[in-house]
Amino acid sequence: MSNPVIVAIDGPSGTGKSSTSRAVATRLGLSYLDTGAQYRAITWWMLSNGVDVTDAAAVADQTGKPAIVASTDPAAPGITVDGVDASGPIRSQEVTAAVSAVSAVPEVRARMVEIQRAAAAAAPAGIVVEGRDIGTTVLPDATVKVFLTASAEARAARRSGELGGTQSVADTQAALIRRDAADSGRKTSPLAKADDAIEVDTTELTLEQVVDRVVELVAQRRAAR
Numbered sequence: 001m002s003n004p005v006i007v008a009i010d011g012p013s014g015t016g017k018s019s020t021s022r023a024v025a026t027r028l029g030l031s032y033l034d035t036g037a038q039y040r041a042i043t044w045w046m047l048s049n050g051v052d053v054t055d056a057a058a059v060a061d062q063t064g065k066p067a068i069v070a071s072t073d074p075a076a077p078g079i080t081v082d083g084v085d086a087s088g089p090i091r092s093q094e095v096t097a098a099v100s101a102v103s104a105v106p107e108v109r110a111r112m113v114e115i116q117r118a119a120a121a122a123a124p125a126g127i128v129v130e131g132r133d134i135g136t137t138v139l140p141d142a143t144v145k146v147f148l149t150a151s152a153e154a155r156a157a158r159r160s161g162e163l164g165g166t167q168s169v170a171d172t173q174a175a176l177i178r179r180d181a182a183d184s185g186r187k188t189s190p191l192a193k194a195d196d197a198i199e200v201d202t203t204e205l206t207l208e209q210v211v212d213r214v215v216e217l218v219a220q221r222r223a224a225r
């Protein structure tokens with residue numbers, strides 16, 4: 001039996017992290033973890049419980065309260081908060097607008113990182129973990145690290161397609177750029193490319209081409225060890 005394979009996929013919003021990570025995990029028979037969904041889930045809990053998300057001390061004080069459980073099955077991703085399915089509500093625009101503030105709180109990050117490392121350690125064949133700080137902080141010894149990028153225009157067009165026209169492409173793009181700036185500028189484990197990560201610009205690539213590239217990188221790394 002070969003060693004578990006750990007694949008870290010980081011990058012800004014709309015670069016294709018979730019779609020790529022799920023497909024790579026499915027193809028390689030690995031587990032899958034969406035760490036953004038965990039930050040969204042704790043943000044949803046804070047908003048639902050009347051916590052002022054702009055008050056870092058209040059957020060820190062409540063951080064240990066919600067039980068957040070994420071599926072690691074790429075065929076059935078999902079997340080519960082205190083036993084309630086939160087997969088839908090965590091994608092609301094209210095949560096999207098508040099998530100960067102909550103995820104910048106060091107106590108929140110410490111708790112999430114602990115849960116994420118435990119999930120990776122428990123994955124039998126290995127795992128694909130996607131987020132903002134996986135290669136730099138959560139799993140710095142990952143077998144393969146990928147940093148996905150794409151133009152702001154492509155990312156906004158993709159996201160606004162998903163939102164089904166409820167927000168204009170221009171508004172979506174402005175919101176993405178604001179979130180990138182907040183995520184890249186925070187003190188604790190900001191969005192960043194690890195020095196040893198391979199950057200893949202997905203602007204002109206199909207999802208299948210991106211998946212092929214990542215699967216190829218994993219095969220190369222496995223052959224080398």
Ligand SMILES: Nc1ncnc2c1ncn2[C@@H]1O[C@H](COP(=O)(O)OP(=O)(O)O)[C@@H](O)[C@H]1O
Binds near residue numbers: 011015019210
């Ligand atoms: N290479 C690609 N080309 C075109 N659309 C893509 C590509 N990769 C992902 N998408 C689409 O873009 C949207 C955002 O992708 P997603 O995987 O959720 O990105 P992220 O997790 O980085 O925010 C989805 O609707 C997805 O189907």
Ligand SMILES: Nc1ccn([C@@H]2O[C@H](COP(=O)(O)OP(=O)(O)O)[C@@H](O)[C@H]2O)c(=O)n1
Binds near residue numbers: 012103131
């Ligand atoms: N490893 C991670 C993953 C997400 N996040 C935060 O969670 C937010 C939502 O992440 P996401 O991956 O669901 O975002 P999208 O790219 O899907 O819009 C990000 O904007 C970050 O603020 C983080 O801080 N660290």
